[in-house]
Amino acid sequence: MKVIVTEYLRIDLDTEQWECRRCGHVLGPARQNYKVHTRVYARDPREIHKPLLDATRYEYTYAPDPAWCAILEFYCPACAALIETEYTVPGHPPINDLELDIDCLKRQWAEREELSAPAGGGLPPQVDHACHGHAGSGRP
Amino acid sequence: MNEMHRGELPGDDELKARFLSANTLFLGPDTELLADHRIQARSTREERVLRDGADDHLFEEIRASLQSALDEGFEVTTNAIVSPAGKFGDMTVTVFTANGDLSSASLRGVIGFCAASGFPIRYVIKHFEHEPTVGVRAGDMFIMNDPFYGGVHSPDQISFMPVYHDGERVAWVAIGLHEGENGAREPGGMGPAMESPWDEGIKMPPIRVAENYRLKFDLVNYLQNSSRDPRLVGADLKVRLATLRRVEARLLALCDTYGANALVGTLRQSLEYVAAEATRRVRELPEGTVRGQIFLDTTMREDALIRFYARISVRDGRLVCDFRGSSPQFMNRPINAPITSIRIGVLMGLVSFIWPDLPRSLAILDPVDILATPGSVADATREVPTCLNMQVFFKAITLTQMALLKLGFGLPRHYGNPIAPWFNQPVTFIYGGVTQHVEQVGNLCADLNGMPGGAKWDADGEHSMSPNFAAYVDTGETELVEEDLPFVQVISKRLLTDNCGFGKFRGGAGYEFSVANRYSDVWGFLALAGGSKFSTTPGMFGGYGSPTYPISMIKEVDVFAELARDAGIFRGSLVDLMNERPFAGASYRTHRAALPFEMARKGELYLQSQGAGGGWGDVLDRDPALVAKDLEEGIISTATAQDIYRIVLDPRTGAVDPQSTEAARTAERAARLARSLPYAEFAAAWNRDTPPAGVPYYGAWGEDVDTLYAGDTTMRADAIQPIFMPDPREVRIAALEARLRTYESC
Ligand SMILES: [Zn+2]
Numbered sequence: 001m002k003v004i005v006t007e008y009l010r011i012d013l014d015t016e017q018w019e020c021r022r023c024g025h026v027l028g029p030a031r032q033n034y035k036v037h038t039r040v041y042a043r044d045p046r047e048i049h050k051p052l053l054d055a056t057r058y059e060y061t062y063a064p065d066p067a068w069c070a071i072l073e074f075y076c077p078a079c080a081a082l083i084e085t086e087y088t089v090p091g092h093p094p095i096n097d098l099e100l101d102i103d104c105l106k107r108q109w110a111e112r113e114e115l116s117a118p119a120g121g122g123l124p125p126q127v128d129h130a131c132h133g134h135a136g137s138g139r140p
Numbered sequence: 141m142n143e144m145h146r147g148e149l150p151g152d153d154e155l156k157a158r159f160l161s162a163n164t165l166f167l168g169p170d171t172e173l174l175a176d177h178r179i180q181a182r183s184t185r186e187e188r189v190l191r192d193g194a195d196d197h198l199f200e201e202i203r204a205s206l207q208s209a210l211d212e213g214f215e216v217t218t219n220a221i222v223s224p225a226g227k228f229g230d231m232t233v234t235v236f237t238a239n240g241d242l243s244s245a246s247l248r249g250v251i252g253f254c255a256a257s258g259f260p261i262r263y264v265i266k267h268f269e270h271e272p273t274v275g276v277r278a279g280d281m282f283i284m285n286d287p288f289y290g291g292v293h294s295p296d297q298i299s300f301m302p303v304y305h306d307g308e309r310v311a312w313v314a315i316g317l318h319e320g321e322n323g324a325r326e327p328g329g330m331g332p333a334m335e336s337p338w339d340e341g342i343k344m345p346p347i348r349v350a351e352n353y354r355l356k357f358d359l360v361n362y363l364q365n366s367s368r369d370p371r372l373v374g375a376d377l378k379v380r381l382a383t384l385r386r387v388e389a390r391l392l393a394l395c396d397t398y399g400a401n402a403l404v405g406t407l408r409q410s411l412e413y414v415a416a417e418a419t420r421r422v423r424e425l426p427e428g429t430v431r432g433q434i435f436l437d438t439t440m441r442e443d444a445l446i447r448f449y450a451r452i453s454v455r456d457g458r459l460v461c462d463f464r465g466s467s468p469q470f471m472n473r474p475i476n477a478p479i480t481s482i483r484i485g486v487l488m489g490l491v492s493f494i495w496p497d498l499p500r501s502l503a504i505l506d507p508v509d510i511l512a513t514p515g516s517v518a519d520a521t522r523e524v525p526t527c528l529n530m531q532v533f534f535k536a537i538t539l540t541q542m543a544l545l546k547l548g549f550g551l552p553r554h555y556g557n558p559i560a561p562w563f564n565q566p567v568t569f570i571y572g573g574v575t576q577h578v579e580q581v582g583n584l585c586a587d588l589n590g591m592p593g594g595a596k597w598d599a600d601g602e603h604s605m606s607p608n609f610a611a612y613v614d615t616g617e618t619e620l621v622e623e624d625l626p627f628v629q630v631i632s633k634r635l636l637t638d639n640c641g642f643g644k645f646r647g648g649a650g651y652e653f654s655v656a657n658r659y660s661d662v663w664g665f666l667a668l669a670g671g672s673k674f675s676t677t678p679g680m681f682g683g684y685g686s687p688t689y690p691i692s693m694i695k696e697v698d699v700f701a702e703l704a705r706d707a708g709i710f711r712g713s714l715v716d717l718m719n720e721r722p723f724a725g726a727s728y729r730t731h732r733a734a735l736p737f738e739m740a741r742k743g744e745l746y747l748q749s750q751g752a753g754g755g756w757g758d759v760l761d762r763d764p765a766l767v768a769k770d771l772e773e774g775i776i777s778t779a780t781a782q783d784i785y786r787i788v789l790d791p792r793t794g795a796v797d798p799q800s801t802e803a804a805r806t807a808e809r810a811a812r813l814a815r816s817l818p819y820a821e822f823a824a825a826w827n828r829d830t831p832p833a834g835v836p837y838y839g840a841w842g843e844d845v846d847t848l849y850a851g852d853t854t855m856r857a858d859a860i861q862p863i864f865m866p867d868p869r870e871v872r873i874a875a876l877e878a879r880l881r882t883y884e885s886c
Contacts (some may be wrong), residue, residue, distance in 0.1 A: 004550035007597070007644070007681035007757045022761075024547035039816035042826060048784065049675070052638065052715050053730060060730040062639075064671040068437065068445055068835055071684070073818055082682040082758035087675050089435065089445060089835070091828030093842045094819075097544050099786035100428035108426060120598055121554040131317055132806030 001114050003105060005098070008076065008083040012025055013106050025078035033096040038074040038083055040094070044071050045087070066090075167267060169288040169345070174259055174480055176252050177505050179415055181240060181243050182408060183307075186237070189405040202398055202406040208237060209390035213244040217315060217383045222375040223561070224621075225318035227614030228586040231256075232500075233387060234406065236300075236312040240265055240644055243311075243407040244498040245730065246614040252292045253316030254500045255484040259290025259344045261300055261312050269582050274348065277722065278304040281350035281381050286343045287526050289553055294340045294527045295320050295329030299349070299377075301384040303391050305400040311407060313387040315380055321369040325436050327572025327582025330443050330527040331666045333736040334442035335472040340527045342366040368572070368582045378599070393641030415497055415506035422459045422507045429834035430543035431843075434535040436672035437688075439473040440528060441732040442868050444851075445674065445831070445837025446475070446517065448535045452543035461540065462511040463518040464531075465845030467838035471862040477532035479512050485536025486630040488609055493541040494548075496556040507719060513845075515860040524862055528656040528668055530609070534564040535781050538677060545680065549597075560594030560601065560647060560680035560754035562608040565669040565733070567591075567689070567750050569655050572737060573663035576626045585655070586616035587750075592635065593642065595683060595756035599767065601648035603635055603775075604750050623840035626659035627740075630699065633710060636749045638777050641754025642784050643683030649775050650750025651688075652714050656699060656738045665739050667691055669733035671751055683755025690730040691748050692718050697726035698743025714747035744884060760805045761786050764796040 001013045010021050011030045018034045028037035029129040044066050051061035057082060064087075072086040072094055150158070204370050213233035221227055227335065232253040240261035245254045263402070264282055268274035282300040285291045300314035324331040324341030328499035334340050342363070349359050355377055363377070394403050397663035429451055436446040461482075469476040477485075486508060486512065491500050498504055528616060538561045545558055568588035574580055590604035607615055618629045631654040641647030657663040665695035669689075670676060677686035692714050702723050703710055710721040721728055722816070733748065767785045771774045774824040781787045786808045788800035831837035837849045846857045855861055 006546065006549055010550070020370040036819045038819055039813060040351065040819055040822035040826075041812065042822075045612065045675070049686050050638065050779070052636075053690075053692070055720050056202045057728075058690075058718070059729040060688070062687050062689055062731060062826040064688045067832070069435075072382070073763045073812070073816070075812050077813070077818070082760070082812075084682055085679055085684055087678055087685055088433075089837070091826065091831050091833075093823065093827040095431045095433060096843075097431050099430075100426050100547075101731055104427040110425075115550070115552060118549060118558070119552050119554055120557060 001109055003109055004115055004118055005100070006083070008081050011102070011104070011105065013109060020079060020081060020083070022081040023076060023079035025076055027076070027080040030100070030102055030103070034071055034098065035074055035084070035094050035096070037077070039077050041073045041075070043071040043073050045071050154510045165426060170263055170266065173262055173266060174290055177502060179411055179503050179506055180239050180356060183237070183239055185401070185679060187410040189401045190408060194409055195402070198398065198404040199401055202394055202402055203244070203410060204875060205390070206406065207247070207550065209387050210244060210246040210398070211248070212390070213315065213383045213387040214248055216386055217317070217379060218383065221317065222372045223319050224583050224586060224616070225320055226376070226738050228589055228616050230589070230610060231315065231317035233383065233385070234314045234316070235391070236261055236314065237407045237411070238309040238311060238404070241411055241526050242502045244409045248609040250316065250318070251488045251500055252609055253298065255487040255502050255505070256290050256292050256480065257298050257300065257316050259480070260284045260298060261314065262530055263289055263780065264346050272620070272626040277351070278302065279350070280348050281384060282346045283349045283377070283380070284344045284346040286335050286345050287481060287529065289345045290480060292316065292481065292484060293330065293529050294343060295322060297344070299380040299384065301388060303388050305392060305395040306712040308397065308400070308406050311391055311705055312399050313384050313391065314715045315383050317326050317376070317668055318435070319365050319372070319376060321372055321581065323366045323368065324527070325664055328570035328584055328666070329366055329582070330474070330668065331570060331737055331776060332474070332528070332668055332734045334525045334527050337522065337525050338396050340525055349377065353385060354383070355381060359581070371579060372581070374620045407499060410499060411501055411503040411811055414501045415501040417498060417506045419445045419457060419507040419745040420556070422454060423457050425454045425544070427454050428547060430540055430546045432539045434538060434676060434678070435674045436475065436531055436670050437540065437672060438534070438732050438734050439470055440475060440531070440668060441473060441603050441736065441866060442836060442865065443673055448518065448532055448539070448821055449840060449845070450536070450539040454547060457507060459508045459510065460511065461517070463536070464511060464513045465840035466516045466518040468522050468848055468855065468860050469515055469517050470864050471522045471524055471864040473865055474525040474528040474578035475531040475746060476524045476526050476543065477529035478526055479510060479519040481526070481529045481533040481534050482512060482518050483510055485533035486540045489537040489540030490544065490673070492537070492557055492608065493562070494544045494556060498555070511808040513857050513860060515862065530566055531670055534566070534608060535676070536779065538562070538564050540544070542680065556751070558597040560641065560643070560756045561676050561677050561685055562594050563591040563607050563686055563751050565676050565751055567733065567748055569665045569667055569748070571627065571663070571665055573626070573660050575624065576659040581625070585621070586614060586878045587653050589613045589752050590651055592613045592750055592753040594680065594753040595643050597756055598645070600645050601641070601753040603648040604651040605648060612864065626657060626663055627655045628658045630654045630656050630674070630745060631747065634713065635775065636713070636715070637774050638753040638780050639687055639689070640750060640775060641677070641679050641684050641755035642685055642759050642780070644757030644759070645677055645683070645755065646752030646762070646770065647679070647683070647686070647755050648751050652747065652749035654691060654745055654747040656745045657722070657742050658700060659742070664737050665735070665746055667735040667739040667748065669731060673734040677751060677754050679754040680756045681861040682758045682761070685754050686751035689733060689749050689751055691733055691735055691746060692730050693728070693747070694745040695727045697723045698741070699723060706761065714749065716747070717747070722742045760808060762788060764798065764801050768796050781886045782854050
């Protein structure tokens with residue numbers, strides 16, 4: 001069973017591997033930080049948030065200060081999807097931002113149907129009255 | 141006394157105990173009471189009512205009536221209140237059980253009061269109800285604002301009233317509202333220049349300001365005397381009392397219709413439902429840990445990189461929000477957050493963005509634990525100023541929201557549409573001075589309510605929409621403001637190009653706005669946002685975050701006189717005004733987005749913009765048609781379309797060229813792989829053991845939360861000390877004197 005985790009990541013519970021949701025590439029062991037299976041680039045933040053004010057005249061320009069702020073970009077090594085961005089201080093080790101208990105995930109998903117796409121939503125769940133035989137009960 | 145014999149007296153210990161119990165030097169805050177946010181045990185009456193069988197249908201009927209009573213109280217207040225923030229909806233009306241557990245809140249307004257208002261009520265019950273000089277009776281109204289008694293921050297005041305039926309207390313009703321002006325060092329009740337708790341104006345632990353439904357004139361006079369704006373204080377005390385009386389009357393009518401036990405049962409059952417449902421939802425999440433950090437880039441007086449770090453874990457049915465590793469608190473800067481306000485941030489993150497369908501109740505935090513290092517910016521002590529604690533707790537909103545989404549995005553069911561971080565800074569102007577109506581005022585512009593929303597997982601974010609701390613509030617009518625106050629919004633609510641979080645779905649864009657004093661000889665402004673050097677609001681799952689932004693100022697000119705001469709020189713955007721400099725002889729400069737109060741002469745222009753909501757997903761996955769739409773609407777520039785989204789436009793028609801775009805994106809993906817390194821190689825070159833030299837860094841570095849950096853020094857977390865910042869003017873004088881000495885020695 002494959003479990004969706006983020007926009008670009010899923011975990012194959014049977015093989016315990018991180019996979020890219022965009023290209024299917026097997027990234028590496030799911031018990032490790034997914035970031036160690038990516039390629040990384042430290043972006044000068046001024047390339048994304050360009051100065052709107054004349055940088056020769058003004059101290060603050062709408063662009064972050066590159067001595068204070070860098071944007072780490074984590075790419076899928078196969079399809080180059082931008083899996084995650086991390087705004088950080090130059091030299092700060094990348095944060096291990098997502099550490100999942102794989103055994104817990106297996107227990108929880110043993111009782112759930114695999115999803116082919118994220119659930120999204122926001123609508124309140126339908127109350128599943130036993131006597132009405134709603135979807136999931138196996139009866140019409 | 142001298143003749144007494146020792147042998148005839150009680151033992152020393154008993155004597156001491158008796159003396160101490162009869163002579164309280166200073167009661168002070170009750171940290172034990174504040175620390176425990178779980179719902180209390182059922183009262184005897186609640187137990188009896190619910191044990192005898194709760195009538196769910198009846199309770200639901202009462203709950204609906206309660207909700208409309210609270211919403212009615214909200215409407216009554218916004219229509220009568222003088223506080224500008226109150227008028228625009230920065231308030232909440234709430235109802236509590238007889239023991240002070242929040243049961244329900246008005247649908248609109250500031251969620252923070254839901255996490256705060258119960259604590260002063262519990263304080264009154266614990267310390268004053270049986271105190272012969274105070275007591276609690278029908279018709280009482282208490283008021284408070286001190287954050288160390290459970291308040292949100294000093295400009296916010298909470299008033300509350302007990303509700304009695306047949307001589308027995310059945311509920312409390314409360315109203316929390318941003319009052320603003322409170323006699324602090326800077327007008328408006330909060331500002332960058334507050335250097336001690338005693339600069340922050342009047343600090344009220346709970347005090348009874350009304351008895352038998354009448355305000356006590358001596359106390360009203362005292363409170364009015366303590367503010368620059370006695371009209372505001374006097375009028376709003378009356379409005380608060382009127383609102384609470386109205387809600388009380390509705391509750392008593394419910395008691396008469398359904399019986400008081402039914403009301404007591406409904407109030408209690410509601411919060412038990414919420415606590416049980418929140419616990420169930422935590423158990424739905426996978427166990428694990430999400431780590432995140434956001435850096436404040438200013439103390440409000442100087443640039444500084446201040447870490448706010450979160451490790452948010454789900455384990456054994458508990459959600460543990462651990463903020464250790466955050467910066468030490470600042471002795472003389474107002475950005476410190478008591479842990480009670482961090483709790484507010486956690487609740488706001490959950491209620492606004494993860495479980496928006498749940499009633500707005502503190503009971504949501506029943507399965508939540510909050511940890512921080514005492515003496516850090518996330519668990520400030522009473523020795524430091526805290527009026528701008530939202531600098532920290534607004535980021536707790538963001539980190540909580542992100543953590544729950546990272547843990548829960550893959551779940552088969554969501555209770556709210558998954559959404560990237562909402563913009564999280566209070567970008568606005570606070571004003572003070574004498575108006576054209578010859579009234580002394582100090583308060584805030586409602587522009588802080590114009591925060592843009594984050595991108596949704598399946599759609600773009602909303603442009604300047606509502607604040608991250610409140611729902612369904614307003615940015616105010618410009619004309620209404622100009623009628624009351626002597627300044628003009630020369631640019632009002634215009635979306636700034638390229639000011640959004642880029643992504644597959646983009647975050648909402650933030651608007652720009654400006655103010656200029658038109659009519660007053662005594663007038664000034666301050667501002668209190670961070671985010672001029674380091675982005676405050678991240679993106680989600682590959683999306684980019686908010687840009688940074690300054691305050692721009694055009695001074696030493698009367699723009700109204702210039703425009704009277706030639707209106708054609710005006711430019712409708714701060715970008716053009718600052719880059720083209722149409723006013724000859726004016727001084728143009730930018731400043732970090734926190735500005736201590738300064739006098740503004742007539743016609744001097746102050747310009748700001750909101751930041752942006754975070755983007756969602758990879759920019760290269762954005763539908764070219766959506767890029768074209770943004771371009772057409774002026775949300776992004778052509779340069780952004782080309783350089784970030786890699787869209788190729790037909791040079792003749794300006795339309796997207798699909799084939800060339802696909803080729804450009806394929807080329808960019810190849811370029812990503814070429815310029816990046818495998819993680820291990822990257823980390824070996826990138827990672828440093830300490831913060832970069834030359835950057836004033838505060839807080840832990842990496843995952844070691846026991847060592848805290850504090851500018852030039854380090855300290856152990858278990859020996860944490862507050863940081864004392866030198867006066868920026870002294871620093872500047874010292875630098876200039878050093879330069880002078882180099883000239884003198886020539
Ligand atoms: Zn891939």
